[in-house]
Each structure stands twice: as C-alpha cells, then as structure tokens.
Amino acid sequence: MLFRPNPASGVPIYLQIMEQVKHAVETGALRPGEQLPGIRPLAEELVINPNTVAKAYRELEHDGIIELRQGAGAFVSAASGAQGRAEKFRGARTIVAAAVKQLRARGVTEDEIRRLIDAELAGLSGKGE
Amino acid sequence: MAQSNIVETVDLEKHYKNVVALDGLSLAVPAGSIYGLLGQNGAGKTTAIKILMGLVRPTAGGAAIFGLPADQPAASVAIRQRTGFVSDERDLYDFMTVAKLIAFTASFYPGWRADLAARYVRSFDLPESRVVKALSRGARTKLALLLAFCRGAKLLILDEATSGLDPVASEEVLQVLVGHVANEGVTVFFSSHNIAEVEQIADHVAIIDRGRNVLSGALDDLREAYRRIEFVFDGEAPALKFHSTGVVRMERKGRVLSVLASSGSEQIVAEGRAHGSLSAQARPVTLKEIFLDIASRER
Numbered sequence: 001m002l003f004r005p006n007p008a009s010g011v012p013i014y015l016q017i018m019e020q021v022k023h024a025v026e027t028g029a030l031r032p033g034e035q036l037p038g039i040r041p042l043a044e045e046l047v048i049n050p051n052t053v054a055k056a057y058r059e060l061e062h063d064g065i066i067e068l069r070q071g072a073g074a075f076v077s078a079a080s081g082a083q084g085r086a087e088k089f090r091g092a093r094t095i096v097a098a099a100v101k102q103l104r105a106r107g108v109t110e111d112e113i114r115r116l117i118d119a120e121l122a123g124l125s126g127k128g129e
Numbered sequence: 130m131a132q133s134n135i136v137e138t139v140d141l142e143k144h145y146k147n148v149v150a151l152d153g154l155s156l157a158v159p160a161g162s163i164y165g166l167l168g169q170n171g172a173g174k175t176t177a178i179k180i181l182m183g184l185v186r187p188t189a190g191g192a193a194i195f196g197l198p199a200d201q202p203a204a205s206v207a208i209r210q211r212t213g214f215v216s217d218e219r220d221l222y223d224f225m226t227v228a229k230l231i232a233f234t235a236s237f238y239p240g241w242r243a244d245l246a247a248r249y250v251r252s253f254d255l256p257e258s259r260v261v262k263a264l265s266r267g268a269r270t271k272l273a274l275l276l277a278f279c280r281g282a283k284l285l286i287l288d289e290a291t292s293g294l295d296p297v298a299s300e301e302v303l304q305v306l307v308g309h310v311a312n313e314g315v316t317v318f319f320s321s322h323n324i325a326e327v328e329q330i331a332d333h334v335a336i337i338d339r340g341r342n343v344l345s346g347a348l349d350d351l352r353e354a355y356r357r358i359e360f361v362f363d364g365e366a367p368a369l370k371f372h373s374t375g376v377v378r379m380e381r382k383g384r385v386l387s388v389l390a391s392s393g394s395e396q397i398v399a400e401g402r403a404h405g406s407l408s409a410q411a412r413p414v415t416l417k418e419i420f421l422d423i424a425s426r427e428r
Contacts, residue, residue, distance in 0.1 A: 008325060008415055009415070010352055010355075010415040010418075012349040043310075043311045047330065048307065048330060049310070049330050049331065055349075
C-alpha cells in the first residue's frame with residue numbers, strides 16, 4: 001500500500017491519508033478484510049506524527065471505511081461498501097473521462113480543467129455563465 | 130496550571146543588558162504532543178528552552194514542567210531527571226568513546242533503558258569504539274538523541290535537532306524521533322527554524338517572533354481555518370472593508386483582491402460576492418505562507 005501525504009500542501013495530513021485510503025478502497029487496491037499498516041510502522045515509514053496516523057484511522061473508522069480491532073490493527077471494513085463504491089467509482093470515471101475529452105476538444109488545457117473542477121467543488125465558481 | 134500541559138510558560142520575560150530576548154512568552158504544551166517552536170534565528174527559542182532547563186533565570190514570569198517551577202534549583206533537578214534534553218551545541222564529552230559515554234550517562238539515571246540503548250546503537254549505526262570527537266555531525270546528533278531517549282524520560286526537549294545536517298541525515302533523525310514517539314508515547318517540545326520539518330512532524334505549533342508568541346495552536350486547526358481567497362472584479366478591485374473577523378491581510382492588484390484569512394473564509398467569500406466580485410477562489414494556506422506573512426507584518 002502506498003501512502004504519500006505532502007506535509008507542505010496546507011491540507012491537514014490526516015485528511016490526505018483518509019483520502020488516499022478511500023481512493024485505494026474505491027480502486028480496489030484495498031479490499032474488504034485486508035489489513036492496513038499499523039500506526040507505528042506507518043508513522044515511521046512516512047516520517048510523520050503517529051498522532052496524525054491515529055487521527056486518520058479514527059476518522060476512517062467513524063466513516064465506516066475501516067474497523068479498528070483491539071490489538072490486531074486496522075482492517076478495511078466489510079461494510080465499507082467497497083463493492084458498490086468501486087462500481088460507483090468506475091461509473092464516475094466514465095463520466096469524467098467523457099467530460100475531459102469534450103473539454104480538451106474545445107481546447108481547454110489540463111490546468112484549466114483542474115481549476116474548473118476545484119472551483120465547482122468548492123461551490124465558488126461565478127454565477128454569471 | 131492545567132494538568133494536561135507538560136510544559137507551560139506564562140508571560141515569560143528575559144532581559145539581557147541591552148536586549149529583550151523574551152517579551153511575555155506564553156506557551157502550553159499538551160501531554161503526548163509533538164510541539165514545534167518555530168521562529169527565526171534570534172526570536173528567543175533557545176532562551177526559552179534554557180529557562181525551561183534551569184540554565185538561565187527569567188527576569189519575570191513563570192515556567193513549569195510537569196507542574197514543577199523550572200526556575201527553582203531543587204525542582205529543576207527533578208525536572209532534569211525526567212526530561213531528555215538535546216542542546217543546540219550537542220555538548221558531549223568528546224574524549225570518550227561512544228560505548229563509554231553511553232555507559233557513563235546510564236550511571237546517572239536509575240530508569241535507564243539498556244534495551245533501547247542497545248537497539249538504537251544498532252539502528253542508528255553508531256560506531257561504539259570511536260571517540261565522540263571523531264563522529265560526523267549526523268552521528269553526533271543521533272548519539273545525543275540516544276542519550277536523551279534512553280533515560281526513561283517522558284519529555285524530550287530538543288533545540289534545533291536537525292540544524293547543520295544534510296537532508297538525508299535530517300530525515301533520518303526525524304524518522305528516529307517519530308519512531309521513538311510512536312513506541313514510547315513521549316511528549317516532544319522542539320525548536321526549529323525549518324518550517325518544512327515542523328509541518329512534517331508537529332501536531333502543535335507556536336510561531337514566536339521577538340520573544341513573543343504570535344500564533345499557536347493545533348496545526349490541523351490552523352490548516353483548516355486559514356485560507357487565501359482571491360476575488361476577481363470586473364474593473365479595478367475595490368478596497369473592501371470586510372465585516373467578517375479573520376481578515377489578516379489584503380492586497381489589491383488590478384482586478385484581483387487577495388485576502389489572507391485566519392478564519393471565517395465562507396463569510397468573507399459571501400461578502401466579496403455581495404460587493405460584486407465575479408469569482409472567488411479559496412485555497413489552503415501553507416505554514417510557510419503564514420510564517421512569512423507574520424515575519425513581514427512584524428517588521
């Protein structure tokens with residue numbers, strides 16, 4: 001499993017780890033029942049604060065993505081909806097792929113697409129169009 | 130003083146003849162945290178640490194570790210028994226071999242962890258038979274950390290632990306540190322002028338400037354609250370007066386109004402819209418941007 005948070009991005013590291021775990025579940029890189037790295041080894045490997053890893057795992061448990069089993073570690077939860085999530089994700093990817101293709105055909109650059117999506121997600125795009 | 134704070138300073142002042150090194154510094158370090166004390170050279174970091182370790186007496190104000198007053202000699206001895214301290218100078222006995230210095234240090238601490246010492250000598254790759262004087266700066270730092278780690282201390286105070294190390298050695302030192310924290314559950318209070326390493330390993334941070342605490346808190350709270358918002362207007366960007374609190378700084382350049390906000394970015398965006406901005410984009414702010422903004426503001 002590859003986690004690569006960027007401490008200098010301004011986004012809390014625990015949120016980045018959460019996103020990366022969710023993404024791994026969505027793509028099927030992590031499947032229900034599979035074990036995540038322990039808090040200590042992961043903190044050491046990524047050279048980040050163990051409290052940060054613990055916080056990410058707690059929040060992921062709260063979201064129903066993983067289960068923390070006393071003494072045994074963290075596992076992708078069977079009820080994580082991994083199956084449905086993976087299908088939803090594949091469907092979404094088709095939509096995004098089509099949209100990106102159309103935008104490219106209109107000469108919109110990669111950076112512009114990225115910014116448009118970010119602005120749309122943040123609900124901050126201008127209303128004038 | 131609150132029980133959950135391992136280190137606490139209140140309105141700490143230190144005046145030297147013509148220099149005010151600390152000008153009312155207040156800090157609170159929660160138990161179990163990795164707390165980064167960030168500041169430029171000369172901001173007062175080392176003075177604060179020296180006061181905590183009983184090496185310098187404050188002019189006014191109070192400093193406590195484990196609830197014990199740091200400026201009283203008897204309490205200070207008890208503090209030093211329970212605290213692992215790595216000074217800026219890494220002052221070690223140069224003439225001893227690594228093995229000798231470890232055995233010598235162990236003799237002072239009843240709670241010495243010989244098991245950890247043996248493990249760290251191997252994992253830090255320290256040459257036991259070499260004299261300390263002949264160690265590289267990186268190895269010397271690792272040895273100083275080992276001596277601080279193995280006394281069974283619940284608190285580590287590190288003054289510029291990675292200064293003078295190349296990027297590889299400093300990553301190794303940080304790795305050793307987070308590994309020790311993960312396994313032993315200690316509290317760490319470390320000073321640094323390196324923003325990147327504070328962002329990487331700290332969960333709490335204080336930025337100090339000219340002897341004062343200008344910004345402190347849980348790093349994730351700061352990351353979640355701070356935003357840079359860019360408004361675009363049809364014509365020249367107006368000099369808006371925001372009612373929302375949290376506007377730290379504004380800059381206008383042509384059609385763009387850029388706002389640095391410490392909180393309340395949504396209200397600020399709404400206000401900008403109400404004043405006719407065509408678009409608004411909010412993005413996260415790095416600790417570096419916050420630090421540089423504070424440094425320029427204070428000048």
